[in-house]
Amino acid sequence: MTKWVYSFGDGKAEGRAGDRNLLGGKGANLAEMSSLGLPVPPGFTITTEACNTYFEKEEKYPEGLKDEVEKALAEVGRIVGRKFGDRQNSLLVSVRSGARASMPGMMDTVLNLGLNDETVKALAEESGDERFAYDSYRRFIQMYSDVVLGVDHGNFEEILEDEKAKLGHDLDTELTAAEWRAVIDLYKAKVKEELGEPFPQEPQAQLWGAIGAVFSSWMNQRAITYRRLHDIPESWGTAVNVQAMVFGNLGDDSATGVAFTRNPSTGDNQLYGEFLVNAQGEDVVAGIRTPQNITEAARQAAGSDKPSLEKVMPDAFASFVDISSRLESHYRDMQDLEFTIERGKLWMLQTRNGKRTARAAMKIAVDMAAEGLISKEEAVQRVEPASLDQLLHPTIDPDAKRDVIGIGLPASPGAATGEIVFSSEAAEEAKKAGRKVILVRVETSPEDIHGMHAAEGILTTRGGMTSHAAVVARGMGKPCVSGAGSLRVDYRKGELIAAGATLKAGDLITIDGGNGQVLKGEVAMLQPELSGDFAAIMEWADQIRRMKVRTNAETPADARTARSFGAEGIGLCRTEHMFFEGDRIVAMREMILADTEEGRRAALAKLLPMQRSDFVELFEIMAGLPVTIRLLDPPLHEFLPKTEEEIAEVAKAMGVSADKLRQRTEALHEFNPMLGHRGCRLAVSYPEIAEMQAQAIFEAAAEAARKTGSPVVPEVMVPLVGIVKELEYVKQRIDDVAKKVMEKSGRKIDYLVGTMIELPRAALRADAIAKDAEFFSFGTNDLTQTTFGISRDDAASFLEVYRKKDIIAQDPFVSLDVEGVGELVRIAAEKGRAARKGIKLGICGEHGGDPSSIRFCEEVGLDYVSCSPFRVPIARLAAAQAAARS
Ligand code: PEP
Ligand code: MG
Numbered sequence: 079m080t081k082w083v084y085s086f087g088d089g090k091a092e093g094r095a096g097d098r099n100l101l102g103g104k105g106a107n108l109a110e111m112s113s114l115g116l117p118v119p120p121g122f123t124i125t126t127e128a129c130n131t132y133f134e135k136e137e138k139y140p141e142g143l144k145d146e147v148e149k150a151l152a153e154v155g156r157i158v159g160r161k162f163g164d165r166q167n168s169l170l171v172s173v174r175s176g177a178r179a180s181m182p183g184m185m186d187t188v189l190n191l192g193l194n195d196e197t198v199k200a201l202a203e204e205s206g207d208e209r210f211a212y213d214s215y216r217r218f219i220q221m222y223s224d225v226v227l228g229v230d231h232g233n234f235e236e237i238l239e240d241e242k243a244k245l246g247h248d249l250d251t252e253l254t255a256a257e258w259r260a261v262i263d264l265y266k267a268k269v270k271e272e273l274g275e276p277f278p279q280e281p282q283a284q285l286w287g288a289i290g291a292v293f294s295s296w297m298n299q300r301a302i303t304y305r306r307l308h309d310i311p312e313s314w315g316t317a318v319n320v321q322a323m324v325f326g327n328l329g330d331d332s333a334t335g336v337a338f339t340r341n342p343s344t345g346d347n348q349l350y351g352e353f354l355v356n357a358q359g360e361d362v363v364a365g366i367r368t369p370q371n372i373t374e375a376a377r378q379a380a381g382s383d384k385p386s387l388e389k390v391m392p393d394a395f396a397s398f399v400d401i402s403s404r405l406e407s408h409y410r411d412m413q414d415l416e417f418t419i420e421r422g423k424l425w426m427l428q429t430r431n432g433k434r435t436a437r438a439a440m441k442i443a444v445d446m447a448a449e450g451l452i453s454k455e456e457a458v459q460r461v462e463p464a465s466l467d468q469l470l471h472p473t474i475d476p477d478a479k480r481d482v483i484g485i486g487l488p489a490s491p492g493a494a495t496g497e498i499v500f501s502s503e504a505a506e507e508a509k510k511a512g513r514k515v516i517l518v519r520v521e522t523s524p525e526d527i528h529g530m531h532a533a534e535g536i537l538t539t540r541g542g543m544t545s546h547a548a549v550v551a552r553g554m555g556k557p558c559v560s561g562a563g564s565l566r567v568d569y570r571k572g573e574l575i576a577a578g579a580t581l582k583a584g585d586l587i588t589i590d591g592g593n594g595q596v597l598k599g600e601v602a603m604l605q606p607e608l609s610g611d612f613a614a615i616m617e618w619a620d621q622i623r624r625m626k627v628r629t630n631a632e633t634p635a636d637a638r639t640a641r642s643f644g645a646e647g648i649g650l651c652r653t654e655h656m657f658f659e660g661d662r663i664v665a666m667r668e669m670i671l672a673d674t675e676e677g678r679r680a681a682l683a684k685l686l687p688m689q690r691s692d693f694v695e696l697f698e699i700m701a702g703l704p705v706t707i708r709l710l711d712p713p714l715h716e717f718l719p720k721t722e723e724e725i726a727e728v729a730k731a732m733g734v735s736a737d738k739l740r741q742r743t744e745a746l747h748e749f750n751p752m753l754g755h756r757g758c759r760l761a762v763s764y765p766e767i768a769e770m771q772a773q774a775i776f777e778a779a780a781e782a783a784r785k786t787g788s789p790v791v792p793e794v795m796v797p798l799v800g801i802v803k804e805l806e807y808v809k810q811r812i813d814d815v816a817k818k819v820m821e822k823s824g825r826k827i828d829y830l831v832g833t834m835i836e837l838p839r840a841a842l843r844a845d846a847i848a849k850d851a852e853f854f855s856f857g858t859n860d861l862t863q864t865t866f867g868i869s870r871d872d873a874a875s876f877l878e879v880y881r882k883k884d885i886i887a888q889d890p891f892v893s894l895d896v897e898g899v900g901e902l903v904r905i906a907a908e909k910g911r912a913a914r915k916g917i918k919l920g921i922c923g924e925h926g927g928d929p930s931s932i933r934f935c936e937e938v939g940l941d942y943v944s945c946s947p948f949r950v951p952i953a954r955l956a957a958a959q960a961a962a963r964s
């Protein structure tokens with residue numbers, strides 16, 4: 079018989095921290111805390127398996143579940159001395175979801191369950207606080223109706239606002255018990271009106287309604303979107319946690335709060351968090367009241383005049399500090415905690431590894447290694463490679479003039495500039511149109527995820543460091559300023575109103591997520607500092623990784639950036655990219671459009687010196703590190719002149735009429751340029767092109783070696799080979815040129831000739847190809863294009879649909895399709911090695927900078943990955959993590 083329910087409480091638990099697949103993160107950690115003897119309200123977890131079975135059985139509860147829940151509930155009652163459903167001594171519970179991976183704001187919660195017209199009276203009597211009891215009951219009706227019954231919470235807010243206006247109250251806290259009772263009657267009437275049925279009074283019915291709602295929320299649109307964005311499989315399911323209620327709203331000696339054991343934004347080793355006195359559960363995260371600091375130090379730093387927890391509840395604070403540090407040592411990682419203080423007694427509601435910015439992740443990992451809590455190898459595993467992106471983003475130049483129009487909380491670091499938009503829809507539209515925007519909202523909700531993704535940064539006028547905007551932006555690595563209370567948003571007029579300035583949608587603003595400033599206009603930015611903790615983690619990563627990391631670069635600027643990021647050579651120099659600018663493109667077009675060898679040679683003669691000097695510079699920058707130069711691979715459509723001016727310009731340079739040139743352009747037109755006359759096909763048709771390039775490469779190598787005094791070993795790469803004889807033919811030309819240059823310069827030049835593997839046929843014939851190729855570089859952009867038969871230029875429009883419909887999990891042009899494309903890479907690597915012992919293997923498609931693809935490259939045993947300059951640090955770290963895991 080499958081066990082569906084796991085109990086915890088009273089210093090014991092049936093589950094452990096390791097059971098998160100079955101119990102979800104929250105459930106597993108509640109069990110663990112309970113076993114550690116920490117004060118956790120007793121409860122039980124319904125497993126993720128029960129959720130999956132529920133969906134398999136068309137939303138019917140699995141057999142045996144009801145009995146297990148009943149038993150577990152009785153045990154909870156025994157521990158707290160109450161009984162669920164009892165009129166006098168009723169056990170009230172919370173019902174919360176808890177998936178394997180944390181999904182903030184994605185799932186739903188119901189508190190105070192078990193309250194009804196009878197039990198509320200008992201609660202009033204027992205607590206001696208009638209107002210509290212009726213406030214709790216109305217919250218329950220509101221939450222339950224919204225989450226379980228599907229009656230929108232707006233209905234209840236409207237009723238409450240109307241009542242408050244009638245009674246002349248500004249705040250919820252001003253309502254008396256009798257007034258809450260009247261509100262409750264109106265709430266219940268509303269439910270009846272909306273559903274045609276009364277609000278459920280029976281606690282058992284309430285409980286099962288809530289359990290079903292948590293299960294169903296796994297399939298709500300918000301959860302589905304979140305899963306898609308975070309690659310969380312649907313098959314994981316969610317667990318349900320049912321727990322005895324503790325109340326943070328039982329008066330001024332009660333409170334509720336959230337905290338991190340270290341600062342999640344900076345990584346500083348200081349307890350960091352917020353709380354509200356006399357408040358319940360979600361009040362803190364909801365951002366309706368401005369929370370207070372937990373420690374005195376944080377209060378002083380924030381310049382807040384609201385007292386800290388340390389000051390107002392010193393005993394509860396002391397136990398909280400003690401528990402926080404115990405939990406951090408126990409989990410050996412920074413913890414994100416939720417707690418409630420009920421009449422002076424501290425209760426722990428949640429612990430989990432805290433989300434943090436990349437900067438904080440670095441600092442925490444380096445500090446914990448120094449504290450001896452974790453090893454350097456573990457420290458390297460603690461930083462998410464993709465998150466390094468955040469550190470590589472610009473910050474505001476300290477010398478820049480700042481026109482500060484408001485200030486909020488530094489919720490997520492980095493600075494961003496963009497046009498103001500007031501809705502997520504507008505953010506998405508602007509992004510599609512290629513514009514950069516800052517999403518400005520009073521506060522954000524899970525419905526805004528897509529807008530937050532589209533924006534460069536997020537600004538809210540309400541909410542704390544743990545508000546939705548702050549938590550989600552940090553996770554996304556986007557700059558965010560939250561709770562900028564001095565600014566006002568007028569959605570109707572489309573205005574952001576600051577003291578002394580009114581900005582409209584479309585106006586430029588800059589936010590500084592590092593200090594919370596909101597600035598008018600665009601501000602000068604600085605490139606990031608890569609020393610300190612960053613350098614330490616990178617150094618440790620470099621000690622661990624096996625694969626080399628090179629860069630894809632052709633300009634000196636990119637090559638220098640890549641070296642400063644630690645690139646160990648160039649893995650792909652796309653020579654056609656060297657001809658996009660200025661008069662080069664004209665010479666390039668002349669070469670492409672020439673219809674005689676003579677004409678082509680004339681154009682090539684113009685290109686040769688440009689190529690040579692470019693290569694000399696690259697070789698110098700790379701100072702003896704390997705440089706792979708790829709022969710010309712221009713998809714022709716990218717290079718043909720398009721406008722009349724372009725045609726006239728090239729015609730003039732070639733001394734032919736515009737008409738003739740137009741005809742030639744039309745003759746060169748291809749239906750499928752990506753599968754057309756490109757790559758080595760061009761070199762086979764016009765060997766003089768490859769010869770010019772080879773000459774430029776070898777002359778540059780000789781010159782750079784002479785200048786720097788150290789040898790340069792160029793790697794000449796032939797693109798788009800599918801047939802062995804293509805490579806043979808081109809290699810012969812390269813070798814001939816090499817010989818000539820060596821004779822002329824009197825210098826011996828060592829060099830390698832290799833090929834890209836970017837066609838399925840090349841992968842399948844890799845053993846034969848390896849006889850001529852001294853190295854392979856996997857061109858996984860084209861290999862993906864040709865394996866799937868999906869045009870890389872046209873894929874975006876329908877691949878998104880494929881992702882939404884779950885036909886593919888990830889865009890294969892972003893993350894390597896291990897099963898298909900990966901299989902070809904595997905085959906080619908094996909065949910290549912079998913035919914040529916020690917053949918050098920690398921990857922230079924976009925996947926070379928993608929962490930999960932890098933993991934695959936490690937598995938296959940490639941020698942290096944090559945990626946764009948800004949991804950070099952990401953690749954170094956990902957390669958280290960992959961090496962440590964393999
Ligand atoms: C590739 O196809 O993966 C590659 C690196 O070449 P390009 O993107 O230039 O076609
Ligand atoms: Mg290619």
